[in-house]
Amino acid sequence: MISEPPVPDTSVLAVARNKIAVFVMQSLGCDVAALNTVQFSNHTGYGQWKGTRVTAQEITDLWDGLKQSYLDRFDMMLSGYVPGAAAVEAVGNIAKELKTKSQAKPGSFFWVLDPVMGDNGKLYVADDVVPAYRSLVQHADLILPNQFEAELLSEVKITDLASLRTAVETLHSKYNLPHIVITSVSLPLNTQQALPDGPPPSRTMSVVGSTRTSTGKSRLFSISFPVFDAYFSGTGDMFAALMVVRMREAVQNAASSYSLKDKASWLSDDDVGALELPLAKAAEKVLASMHEVLSRTCEAMQKELGAALAEEPAGDGRLSDDEKAKKIHLIKSSAAELRLARNWGCLRGPVIEYRAVKLE
Amino acid sequence: MISEPPVPDTSVLAVARNKIAVFVMQSLGCDVAALNTVQFSNHTGYGQWKGTRVTAQEITDLWDGLKQSYLDRFDMMLSGYVPGAAAVEAVGNIAKELKTKSQAKPGSFFWVLDPVMGDNGKLYVADDVVPAYRSLVQHADLILPNQFEAELLSEVKITDLASLRTAVETLHSKYNLPHIVITSVSLPLNTQQALPDGPPPSRTMSVVGSTRTSTGKSRLFSISFPVFDAYFSGTGDMFAALMVVRMREAVQNAASSYSLKDKASWLSDDDVGALELPLAKAAEKVLASMHEVLSRTCEAMQKELGAALAEEPAGDGRLSDDEKAKKIHLIKSSAAELRLARNWGCLRGPVIEYRAVKLE
Numbered sequence: 001m002i003s004e005p006p007v008p009d010t011s012v013l014a015v016a017r018n019k020i021a022v023f024v025m026q027s028l029g030c031d032v033a034a035l036n037t038v039q040f041s042n043h044t045g046y047g048q049w050k051g052t053r054v055t056a057q058e059i060t061d062l063w064d065g066l067k068q069s070y071l072d073r074f075d076m077m078l079s080g081y082v083p084g085a086a087a088v089e090a091v092g093n094i095a096k097e098l099k100t101k102s103q104a105k106p107g108s109f110f111w112v113l114d115p116v117m118g119d120n121g122k123l124y125v126a127d128d129v130v131p132a133y134r135s136l137v138q139h140a141d142l143i144l145p146n147q148f149e150a151e152l153l154s155e156v157k158i159t160d161l162a163s164l165r166t167a168v169e170t171l172h173s174k175y176n177l178p179h180i181v182i183t184s185v186s187l188p189l190n191t192q193q194a195l196p197d198g199p200p201p202s203r204t205m206s207v208v209g210s211t212r213t214s215t216g217k218s219r220l221f222s223i224s225f226p227v228f229d230a231y232f233s234g235t236g237d238m239f240a241a242l243m244v245v246r247m248r249e250a251v252q253n254a255a256s257s258y259s260l261k262d263k264a265s266w267l268s269d270d271d272v273g274a275l276e277l278p279l280a281k282a283a284e285k286v287l288a289s290m291h292e293v294l295s296r297t298c299e300a301m302q303k304e305l306g307a308a309l310a311e312e313p314a315g316d317g318r319l320s321d322d323e324k325a326k327k328i329h330l331i332k333s334s335a336a337e338l339r340l341a342r343n344w345g346c347l348r349g350p351v352i353e354y355r356a357v358k359l360e
Numbered sequence: 361m362i363s364e365p366p367v368p369d370t371s372v373l374a375v376a377r378n379k380i381a382v383f384v385m386q387s388l389g390c391d392v393a394a395l396n397t398v399q400f401s402n403h404t405g406y407g408q409w410k411g412t413r414v415t416a417q418e419i420t421d422l423w424d425g426l427k428q429s430y431l432d433r434f435d436m437m438l439s440g441y442v443p444g445a446a447a448v449e450a451v452g453n454i455a456k457e458l459k460t461k462s463q464a465k466p467g468s469f470f471w472v473l474d475p476v477m478g479d480n481g482k483l484y485v486a487d488d489v490v491p492a493y494r495s496l497v498q499h500a501d502l503i504l505p506n507q508f509e510a511e512l513l514s515e516v517k518i519t520d521l522a523s524l525r526t527a528v529e530t531l532h533s534k535y536n537l538p539h540i541v542i543t544s545v546s547l548p549l550n551t552q553q554a555l556p557d558g559p560p561p562s563r564t565m566s567v568v569g570s571t572r573t574s575t576g577k578s579r580l581f582s583i584s585f586p587v588f589d590a591y592f593s594g595t596g597d598m599f600a601a602l603m604v605v606r607m608r609e610a611v612q613n614a615a616s617s618y619s620l621k622d623k624a625s626w627l628s629d630d631d632v633g634a635l636e637l638p639l640a641k642a643a644e645k646v647l648a649s650m651h652e653v654l655s656r657t658c659e660a661m662q663k664e665l666g667a668a669l670a671e672e673p674a675g676d677g678r679l680s681d682d683e684k685a686k687k688i689h690l691i692k693s694s695a696a697e698l699r700l701a702r703n704w705g706c707l708r709g710p711v712i713e714y715r716a717v718k719l720e
Contacts, residue, residue, distance in 0.1 A: 005701075005702055009702070019394070022383075023382075023383065023386050025701075026383050026700070026701040027387075027701075027704075029701050029702050030701055031697075031699075031701055031702075032701070034379070035399075036396070036399060039395075039396060039399075039414075039418075039422070040422075040425070041421075041422045041423075041424075041425025041426045041429070041431070042425060042426065042429050042431055046429045048425075048428060048429060049425050049429070050421045050422055050424055050425030050428075051418075051421065051422055051425060052418060054399075058399075058411075058412060061401075061410045061411065062399070062400075062401045062410055062411055063401075064401075064410055065400070065401025065402060065408075065409050065410030065411060066401045066402065068408060068410075069401070069402050069406045069408060069409070069690045069693070069694070070687075070690050070691060070694060071401070071402055071694060327430075330429045330430050331430060333429070334429070334430060334431060337391075339391075340386070341365075341385075341386040341387075341389050341390055341391055341392070342365055342369070342389050342391075344387075344389075
């Protein structure tokens, strides 16, 4: 009755906020060692929170603790939000060590790096985090920047398809990066693509991915999907965690005369086209899960908001207008929390609706 | 294909080590807010670890953070390992606040307390943690001590069935405790109970539970189960997390003329016998999951140990005997880590093999 996990035994070191990411990877059968970079009462989208951030020293100590007990054998690593340049460097040192250790056995370690720095033109980390990531990404196997972060790393402003291609090719060449997925591109890339039936979405966005060839050329694909008219926190973490698992799965399933999983960085041969890339297949499954979870979250959110706002009538005389606005924002933030635990099926067996298309 | 979660929407505040507990509760459909009491590189059974413990102040801050954003509505709370008497007190204050807030709506909040203090006659917390728990447990709905912790709280030494009964009745009367499960009783309680076919286990143990009547009398049941010949860390946390969910489920499913879930502390009427208690039904399911997960863990452990010890021949000349013994202990500890992520089915749909019997 219960299907087998999509990946073989997979041990992942997760250095991130981890509230969302750990459960997602565990749900898909991964054994996860969680190094939590924050312990906050709630996510920062609420506008207020309490709690603590991990220091660079604590990251290094925890890593030393793993090593001294022979617990440092990982198939994959996911790094997400890391607080501050020194901590980013500490995380990079862990990844570099694992990378070096794996060199005798190509493909035995794969680092997925989500360079969390900002969004929509605004940094939400300290300025010195940007150069810290710039000097690190060369060691990653797959990076998952959003459009703004891709611009920061490539130093190319993305305004159209040509500059998007330049940005991706710069990331491939400048940092020798094997795989790239830009998680939120708002250019109209392939509006000719048929979207499923139903009311037209308010707007669509795309993810754009590429696995480089042996000569450093890009193999670009994009997948467009409708955007829900609400803000959900944690979608980046969910995307990254799903990508870890689905990439491993796609590489295991890749049809080839040799075993792709035994090649360094899981780099497909040059004759593999953009749409046949494991990266593209993985991204399709990831977006399918994302869309299903967000749909269920939207439904639950509407229901909860209806009830909560009926309970808290707008005419609460004791609160000032500012206080009322703040309270409504907090209630909305809570209602928009991702519904993961009750939607295991969306993570495990999503139905693919949005397909990759080749970007010429 | 994927079954519905066993409980309705359930929001749990988990204040514990949480590595095991959070995943278990999420797997069964609960929405979990995790307040982690430690961030360690590995569990302490390895004999060495690095990392940090949360302070009482941090616990209080995180709770304040939840409250200020209206995130303090919980159906249940699980508290497990808490470092130090001041932190235990801080956790108690959270539970008391939630309890007080729920008084207008009986049964709307339920606190499961695992009073982690020691095992097998030895304390592994500071001495002042014992009185801290003694002054707290009166506010809990269900406590999950092991035999040693039950002795510490009741101040009754458990040596036979009569003293076991005295200990449980003391816990009911002294602290007005609604529900008690002693998680590891090593007395020969009901050896006449038929165990499933197969080679005889090296030894059996029992859990012993009771829900008090309106006059404070006990309703004692026990469930015996075979013990695996290996040490697994985290079984207490797994037991507690499963108990949270299965208790909620059993109370929802309880046949009665009124709704048991709307009664304070989910206290069954006096005419409900020991074996019909939701507590007994919950414990049966919990033990079924435990046994299945531990069986799978045992299998995986044997395989891993075989491979690891072949790789590390005993005749490694560079290591002293002490170093060799330490290394083997570390390898064994790692091999014995609970296999949860790949055994979701054992958590979700276990087959009940060990049944509760009434203790006369």
